[in-house]
Amino acid sequence: MSALNSTPPVEIPDLEEQTMDRAKESFYTATQFQLMWLKFRRHKLAIIGMFVLALFLIAMLFAEFLAPYGSQSRDADYLFGKPQSIHFFDDDGNFRGMFVYSVISQFNIDTMQVDLVEDRSEIRPVNFFAKGEPYKMWGLIKGDLHLFHVEDAFIHLFGTDSLGRDVYSRVIFGTRTSLSIGFIGVIISFILGLAIGGVSGYFGGLIDDIVQRMIEFIRSIPTLPLWMSLAAILPKEWSPLRVYFAVTVLLGFLSWTTLARRVRGKLISMREEDFVFAARIAGSSDARIIWRHMIPAFLSYIIVDLTVSFPAMILGETTLSFIGLGLREPVVSWGVLLQASQNIKAIEQHPWLFFPAIFVVISVLAFSLVGDGMRDAADPYSH
Amino acid sequence: MAKYALRRFITMVVMLVALSLIVFVILELPPGDFAERYVHDLRQSGAQVTYGQVEYYRHMLGLDRPWPERYLNWATNIVTRFDFGWSLTYRLPVTKVIGDRIWFTIILSVVTIGASYLIAIPLGIYSAIKQYSTGDYLLTILGYLGMATPAFLFALLLLYVSTMYFGTSVGGLYSLEFQNAPWSWNKFIDLMRHIWPAVIVLGTSGAASTLRTMRATMLDEKNQLYVTVARAKGVPENKLIQKYPVRAALNPIVSTIGWELATIVSGSPITATVLSLPDIGPIFLKSLTNQDIYLSGTILLIYSCLTIVGTFVSDILLAMLDPRIRYGGIE
Amino acid sequence: MNENDLIEIKNLRVSFPLDEGTVQALDGIDLSIPKGKVIGIVGESGCGKSITARSILQIIPPPGKIDQGEILLRTKLGSMNDDEHIIDLAKLKPDSDLLRQIRWGEISMVFQEPMTSFSAYHSLGDQIMEALLMHKDVSKEEARQAAIEMLDRVGIPNAAVRLNQFPHEFSGGMRQRAMIGMALICNPSMLIADEPTTSLDVTIQAQMLDLMKDLRRDFGSSIMFITHNLGVIAQIADEVSIMYLGKIVEQGTTMDIFHDQKHPYTSSLVEAIPKISDARKKRLTTIRGSVPSPFERPSGCPFHNRCPKMMPGVCDVKVPTPIDFGNGHKAACLLYE
Ligand SMILES: Nc1ncnc2c1ncn2[C@@H]1O[C@H](COP(=O)(O)OP(=O)(O)O)[C@@H](O)[C@H]1O
């Protein structure tokens, strides 16, 4: 023992370090996105959210096909009509495929009012992939094929509004508008955040200081009142389309700060990080370092931030339009549709006008679930 | 620490001044002004109005002065006489229009945040301790739903449910005898009895996110080495959870209280409108659509002030509650 | 259980049931710790050293669990008539009173990461006194005095003031000193030191080792000293156990391990220590191959795929059992069967 005690305390090959190196190697052979996907897949809720978002995306892309009617087409005989029931069996209990009954007006002696009732004498089958109202897909491609259509009658799954417009079709078109605002807004804040955060983090010094103070300042103005004020000063005579773009830009402009901070923080911290240092020692060029190492390392964070900012955009649009400061007819968005159910009376009498709310909640929910799943997956230290 | 607080305070004041300017400019931006709008409304109602009358109103209301001058006037009056200007829609001083409503807004927000912490924090702790239990899953779902439902939709839903199934409207906030009574303790108690639907609506999303944050930080802290050390020291499990992870997880939540309060206040205008609460939200909306800029400007300023002051309070709380900042250097 | 032994671990098996499969972290550990001796545990990272230590206190991170085995402790705690008796720690409930008394009262532990061993929100004094107040019948003031003395003892200057400070005000080395102080404050019969110097820089490491040697002399506790660094072991341990993939492959006195190794794994570890004489001439010898993935344990002898003396058809088939070379020197290698 005493002999050993005099063993000089020399550097011992650190066994731990050898295993670490190997771990790192295999870590970098699987690309970061593969790893993220593996981790993401474990979140069942996030997967469900992803699936729902895919459905929304389809609705957004193929609105004209999925909606049986145009967003402004009216059914003058069916104002404030209830959602129609879908039937499979006729009154005698025979299976007749999927069908609806047509609706007729009937004078009700007791209430002295005209009631809309099903005419049960004639069956109107629901035809899938059938020709119906002609449309121009995205205003470009002519077509008249619809997912479903009823000949010689109408089908209003979610009922109709005060003008007899099909709520279901309008919700589908609203999906396109509301999500597109989200997408464009997110792209705007992505570009601004990347550029401003990048400049701030890259140059540092005075520019960084100024940008940081500016961001702090913008963040100190509460979002909703600011949105409301800015939306309120949009000139009244602007066309609905122009208002649509203005609102989109507005929402995009106000949410870039989070991303800018993230990009700046990452840039600053990564300048000092081991793998960047190692790459530099190994003689990599700056550009190569940035592309091969730095960008992949924080791209995941950026994607997460963008996903998380989606719901805020959708809610922003919905809120503004709901109170009449945002989009206007004939542009339809979820918020515009919800204007019809602004007070309790409206909802009491025509609860189906509240359908768009479900879409708002589900889309926000789906984005949050996916965002959370991605946040977990992007974090290399989370379990 | 004191130095830090002072520096933060000065920043806050500078921000407030800059903010008042920005607010004024934003509201000045649109072409047209109140005079035009007023005359336009008169015309709509059938009155004969000449162009000269627009000019007359404009001059009378001082709208023909250049905006820097009007801003300076406005700002000076605020500082020296606490006079925020004249509301052109209500034909009253802005302070009168806002009057009691601001107190209502503050009471509502404080009660809301209190209630939401009281409910969300224990539930968050429970959820973290019983991770993956049925209760945890249920709370997770509720949490996500709470965060995903915009408050104004929730308000509509609550209105609908209460009228459909309980036959009462939740709109009324005071019993008859207090309707127009001045503020008193009894009126306050009465208000508390009727305020809960508004509290639920305004508090849900905040409570949901508090719950999620509490759960996440608890789970994070629970697996920290210092908790294992405490366990190895023989500290009983209950005591251990309270002393270590709960303490650590409360820190970010308690210290963001100022910020949270501001979020509730500034997030409330739409909900307040839907529920027709006597809060500053509905008049904010109205003043915006009417281009009643002194009124809307003042309210926007109030919202922003609350956010800035809230952030200030949160920063100070954070510094006080976290020993690393309290005794260490900041930055 | 031997008269002189404080702890005897018998056939301890610990596993982690994970989504990807089950990790057998400990695959039948037999180990005894005599009273007042320093036992070194050596092995590459991931071989199960920390899990062995944590099993004793039942603080294995979830979802890890003890599947099998006994952890016998000779103690006076929990005995009716204040006599020494033997308790199986593996059988105690994690939140039972007796186990809580044993934690820190009989066995305390110093962890690898001093930076995260203390809560940032409580003063160091609070956390050290907590240990004492939990186990000894003392007043707050007495606990304070004891804590000051202890900090002083482990080499923290100005202890009375430092006691009220928070962890972030201490360097890593100072925190580890405080941690050692906290571990000794209840005068335990055994101290587990799980790589206490690994995360510190080299000069501090040497100071820390000196401190441990001093304390060992003064307190007379048994010490279970865990490290992946054989050079450190040589300076402090009486006996050494070499671990590989959740098994102890060789154990014996420090002398035996350094000069008369039986297991090829031990030999490669010892060869991997650079000698001053040949530092300039040779590259460092490292052990070839890598530790297998924890999900795929090799058949037969766990070391066979990296072993220079591997005997095909034998080592990859048969599981070796420990062979006694006398005087407590054992090795589990098929070369000797
Ligand atoms: N928290 C955990 N979750 C899953 N597996 C674990 C965990 N901790 C340890 N293990 C497994 O137990 C084995 C032994 O770990 P450990 O005792 O910490 O090794 P070391 O010898 O480095 O202290 C590791 O290889 C790992 O597979």
Ligand SMILES: [Mg+2]
């Ligand atoms: Mg370890």
